[in-house]
Amino acid sequence: MHGHLTYDEFLASISGFLCSYYLAVAVMNGLFAVYQWKVNGNQRLAVVWSVVGLVCVIMGGIVSSGDAGMISYVSVPDSIKNMIDAAMMPVTYSLGTLAILFALFITREYWVKPNMAWLGLNLMLIFMGLSIADVDFAAIVMKPDNVPIVGLIFLLAFFTWLATYKAVENDRRIAQGELPLEAIDNEKVLVWPDLVYTELICMVGLTAFLLLWAIVLQAPLEEPASSVKTPNPSKAPWYFLGLQEMLVYYDPWMAGVMLPNMVVAGLMAIPYIDFNKKGNGYYTINERKFAYLTFQFGFLVLWITLIVMGTFLRGPNWNFFGFYETWDAHKVQAMNNVDLSQLFWVDLLHQPLPRPDPADPFLIKTLIIFKREVIGILGLIGYFAILPPLLAMKEKRLFQPLYRRMGLIRYMVMANLFLWMATLPIKMLARWTMDMKYFISIPEYFINF
């Protein structure tokens, strides 16, 4: 884990943790088997989950030996690790996550069933268990400040399941003309005891959990601060790593100032641009698909997966590293990014790039810069000012009904916020496919976009 340990010492240091991890998974599956048997009366599933629990017990026994040969049977084989590392890049990671989430969305009626979701949880846990015997994987997952993000992934998975489970059930009921579940049996009850006891139990549970967490895991404290020793990588706190990841694609004034402000403004605007009166006070997807998908794209895809990538997969020099790859500070990645103006003037028109003379008057300089960046500037104006009306025209199915119901100003605000959000994936795609650096590059005035 720390580079100073041999592999055997590393295994000895984690075998105790890993053993209790597998035993905990085993107990979980045992309890679920009992639930299936006693509550659902489903003996076949009870047997299946008991067997899974038993397998976890055996795996726990194997890892408790701390022996490298034995543990290799319960870890990801090197060949597969190398395959995963070789395949993982920002493009495969981002598009892969998007594809998986979209596939889950399409097939939500199948995977929200408790047994399918339970299978998914087991797969996640077993993937973690099999991977932790890898030094590099353990180093990124068990770093104290990274533990909350592992927790965040599981919590988000659980709550996304719970919300989707309820939404699927409600959508089915609504399709049959019934009321959503939240509207049934919804008389008023006294807050004492029905709510205050729930709150009390949550408080006690959370206190116990925090105490346990604080005892088991020491808060990180590195060497005293030194303004001359720059660590590599230098990372912002984890909740800002999505923004730091955007620095790969944007200049700081966009990634660090404009876009965060747009995110905040966009979040605040949600209640005022979502005119849909349905879906207020109950879980549903079908009644508000556009709002749901837009929010999930912004939150799960752009915010959370970028944080996960920034935390776990970005190493020295902000280079990308696979799950099982050693963070090597000497890893070299080719960076031959070009600007749109370069593509247009040099590669397409075979002309030299128009360059203003620093001695020119301000107006002349600006005109020359405008000429140089004309494609990018016109493209940007078209994107934000002309594309929204185009999308609202009759033949376009998606946005036209929105425009009809929202009116011009609200529609333009909504469309522009939407298009702002879309600039990030567009910039990513342009980078991956064309090595595009900036659509507009005006270093003279620090304006690069």
Next chain:
Amino acid sequence: MPPIGEIIRNSQIWKSIFRHPAPVDRRNRIVVMLTNFFLHLHPVSAKKQGIALSYTWCMGGVTFFLFLVETVTGVLLMFYYRPTIEWAYSDILVLRDVTSLGILRELHRWGAHAMVITVWLHMYRVFLTGSYKPPREFNWVLGVILLLLTLLLSFTGYLLPWDQLAIWAITVGSNMARAAPFLGHEGPGSQLLSVGGIDMITNASDARFGLLGARFVGEETLNRFYILHCIAIPLGAALLLAIHFWRIRKDGGISSPM
């Protein structure tokens, strides 16, 4: 002789502290919510499905509880901590190695991480149940500001241990401010703000300087972040929290199907 519990509850002292009898019957369960200071944030009654744990996830409540945990542990930490370059790091070392109840900083740090996560989950739930829709639009806006304050609280606290993790995370984070349009010395348009050939926006007068109190993360920054972390932002957050809770009541309680 009546049971001891009854003697205590009927004593003058008990009655003077608690303004209501034990909440064992319907009438007193209503009275307790109206007459107890801590409970009067709640309504007397609420929709059964609205307060179901599987509906609310209790994430707003959990976040508020974590805010209280952070306040209490934070006050205790302030007893042991001096925000100067000379002492900050060694005070943390002493806190870890010498002071009894040595998990104080752990509680505070993990609680802070947990609070960021629970705020997000609360927002996630509120979105997925459409609870920001009328009449609750403005409370959602307040919630977004509170989300921002939570992140800023966590960010300012990150610097205080004054270790490598702290100083460089804050350096990376605050470097953004120097690229702010017009207000940062490397931001677009900042050159336009010059009078008689003298730049108004330099690295000693821009947004980053205002945030750090210096050209780089140093003694002044530590002081500034300490005050922001312990006084300014918590006060702002407490005020907005009060309005946030008050608006829940005024906007019709926890959301439920119309």
